[in-house]
Amino acid sequence: MLEGFTPWPPQYVKRYREAGWWEEKPLAEKLEEIAAEVPDKVAFVCGEARVTYRDMFARINRLALHFVEAGLRLGDRVVLQLPNIEEFVYTFFGLVKVGVIPIMSLPPHRSTEIGYFLRHSGAVGYAIPSEFRKFNYIEMAEALRKEISELKYIMVAGESLGPDMISINRLLDTPIEDRYPSDYLKKFRPDPYDVALVHLSGGTTALPKLIPRTHNDYVLNAKQSAAAAGVDADTVFLAVLPIAHNFTLGSYGVIGTWLNKGRVVISAATDPQSVFSLIREEKVTVAAAAVPLVVLWVNSKDVGRYDLSSLKVVQNGGARLAPELRRKVKEVLNAFPQEVFGTAEGLLNYVRLNDPDDMVMESSGRPVSPHDEVKVIDDFGNSLPFGEIGELVTRGPYTVRGYFRAPEHNKAAWTEDGFYKTGDLVRMNEKGYIFTEGRKKDVINRGGEKINVEEVENLILSHPKVKNVAVVAMPDPVFLERACAYVILQDNETITFKDLIDYLLGKNIAKFKLPERLEVVAEFPLSPAGKILKRDLREDIAKKLESERRTK
Ligand code: J2J
Numbered sequence: 001m002l003e004g005f006t007p008w009p010p011q012y013v014k015r016y017r018e019a020g021w022w023e024e025k026p027l028a029e030k031l032e033e034i035a036a037e038v039p040d041k042v043a044f045v046c047g048e049a050r051v052t053y054r055d056m057f058a059r060i061n062r063l064a065l066h067f068v069e070a071g072l073r074l075g076d077r078v079v080l081q082l083p084n085i086e087e088f089v090y091t092f093f094g095l096v097k098v099g100v101i102p103i104m105s106l107p108p109h110r111s112t113e114i115g116y117f118l119r120h121s122g123a124v125g126y127a128i129p130s131e132f133r134k135f136n137y138i139e140m141a142e143a144l145r146k147e148i149s150e151l152k153y154i155m156v157a158g159e160s161l162g163p164d165m166i167s168i169n170r171l172l173d174t175p176i177e178d179r180y181p182s183d184y185l186k187k188f189r190p191d192p193y194d195v196a197l198v199h200l201s202g203g204t205t206a207l208p209k210l211i212p213r214t215h216n217d218y219v220l221n222a223k224q225s226a227a228a229a230g231v232d233a234d235t236v237f238l239a240v241l242p243i244a245h246n247f248t249l250g251s252y253g254v255i256g257t258w259l260n261k262g263r264v265v266i267s268a269a270t271d272p273q274s275v276f277s278l279i280r281e282e283k284v285t286v287a288a289a290a291v292p293l294v295v296l297w298v299n300s301k302d303v304g305r306y307d308l309s310s311l312k313v314v315q316n317g318g319a320r321l322a323p324e325l326r327r328k329v330k331e332v333l334n335a336f337p338q339e340v341f342g343t344a345e346g347l348l349n350y351v352r353l354n355d356p357d358d359m360v361m362e363s364s365g366r367p368v369s370p371h372d373e374v375k376v377i378d379d380f381g382n383s384l385p386f387g388e389i390g391e392l393v394t395r396g397p398y399t400v401r402g403y404f405r406a407p408e409h410n411k412a413a414w415t416e417d418g419f420y421k422t423g424d425l426v427r428m429n430e431k432g433y434i435f436t437e438g439r440k441k442d443v444i445n446r447g448g449e450k451i452n453v454e455e456v457e458n459l460i461l462s463h464p465k466v467k468n469v470a471v472v473a474m475p476d477p478v479f480l481e482r483a484c485a486y487v488i489l490q491d492n493e494t495i496t497f498k499d500l501i502d503y504l505l506g507k508n509i510a511k512f513k514l515p516e517r518l519e520v521v522a523e524f525p526l527s528p529a530g531k532i533l534k535r536d537l538r539e540d541i542a543k544k545l546e547s548e549r550r551t552k
Helices: 010-018 027-035 053-070 086-097 111-121 137-147 168-173 184-188 215-229 246-250 253-259 272-282 291-298 323-333 357-362 407-413 453-461 497-505 534-551
Strands: 042-046 049-052 077-080 101-104 125-129 153-157 195-200 210-214 236-239 263-266 286-289 313-317 336-343 346-350 373-377 390-395 420-428 434-439 443-446 449-452 466-476 480-489 517-520
Touching: 027 053, 027 086, 027 215, 027 253, 042 053, 042 086, 049 053, 049 086, 053 086, 053 168, 053 184, 077 086, 077 111, 086 101, 086 153, 086 168, 086 195, 086 263, 101 111, 111 137, 111 210, 125 137, 137 153, 153 168, 195 215, 210 215, 215 246, 215 253, 215 336, 215 346, 236 253, 236 272, 246 253, 246 336, 253 263, 263 272, 272 291, 286 291, 291 313, 291 323, 313 323, 323 336, 323 357, 336 357, 346 390, 346 420, 373 420, 407 420, 443 466, 443 480, 449 453, 453 466, 453 480, 453 497, 466 534, 480 534, 497 517, 517 534
Parallel strands: 042 263, 077 101, 077 125, 101 195, 125 153, 236 263, 236 286, 286 313, 313 336, 480 517
Antiparallel strands: 042 049, 195 210, 336 346, 373 390, 390 420, 420 434, 443 449, 466 480
């Protein structure tokens, strides 16, 4: 068992196993068995590539053999930073197949974040595209290798390559299977109770937490959410959000689609024309989106130019889709707006296709599994009656019991009896539908992308001209929230917005975390105990934006 991972207590292991909720099968093996039933069916389409289930697993297994031959072993960690490209599929499952644990970073992460993921997880490998959205990942990997001596394997998808890097494409083109007995990979079969992959948390502490997901729990995660969504072999699922994120990967995402023998369409482009033509050409039935994409699609003037009649469902996850936008999904796209309120830590809530109309338009759904235990609690941990607002906490067969290597933080993020504290303020009705009402955690949710406030504040505080800082959410019609930095400067100093941004860019962090407005103030509103009253700052910036909008 991976050191630093918190297993479920034995009585829960027993319960989940005996009830058959955990299938005791490694993730890749489970999928491969299903693939073997429909070998000639197209598993996914990506750009020009149309890949059958047979070919998908032939390539996965070839890469897995190469990984083993190169020296990667069960329990090793590899930071995976691949965008929505064909190689993602082979690399991710090639690693998982032999028990090498991918740490699922996202394409916008930069060297500060990646360095932390590598170090904290003790990774020996790092998988990157050579270039994506004009950013050179090879240079970043070179620089990281100089600092981190444990980093042995840099694996690259794409044309160019740095010295001593492994070309994923060359491995895919190089037969290796003839040199090994056909059951050779069985030796490297991971334990289904062990960690299969690691997701990243939106996080409330200075650095994002790593979420270890086991084979057992991740198979269940995908299976249960696909069942709640009614996925079948005719489902054609469009993956346009980053495939590395929990939503697109496994809830139900590409894995849930494949578990049901459906077809996946992978795209890195999210603009309306690209998305609409893919829907038309591939007869997409379900698209998984987040608020900014829904806004873009339903307001696109191109929508009438494409035959989108195959599209039945538009899923929204990451942040709440307003009822008005749900209505537009129905009217403009002629699709069912399926709200998905999920967490990378586990719990997934879905609106069901046959739910009553008011729940479809207003609610955040209900848990996908009857085995999810959910409670709404007050500040003292007491359960609240239906209808009252409190923090959502949860325990269950696919909700993790701790972050990776974070024992101190885990004490605060889980209740004593093992409920994960989501940090979300919700209410629940008698039927178990959940309604999100806000947050307890200090996170800014930029259209689904989570900005860890403390992390950004610490970086701004390191600026020599800054005396104190408070980063708060400001309202936005597309992203719902964006970050605004309130700053108190050192005496007699001045700073421009550009100065601040240039400084932060120099810190090599993902761009979506950058504040989008700067307010220099002389003092902060403080509580009697001396705590910064962020609610007052949020009200202040909302008022300013409103009056600026009026005077425009
Ligand atoms: C309101 N808040 C939401 C929603 C997530 C599926 C879908 C989303 C995620 C995800 C995911 C929300 N309405 N519909 O992993 O598998 C906010 C909550 C939650 C946090 C989790 C999946 N959907 N949220 O967004 O781990 O605040 O997972 O606690 O990135 O996003 O963020 P994350």
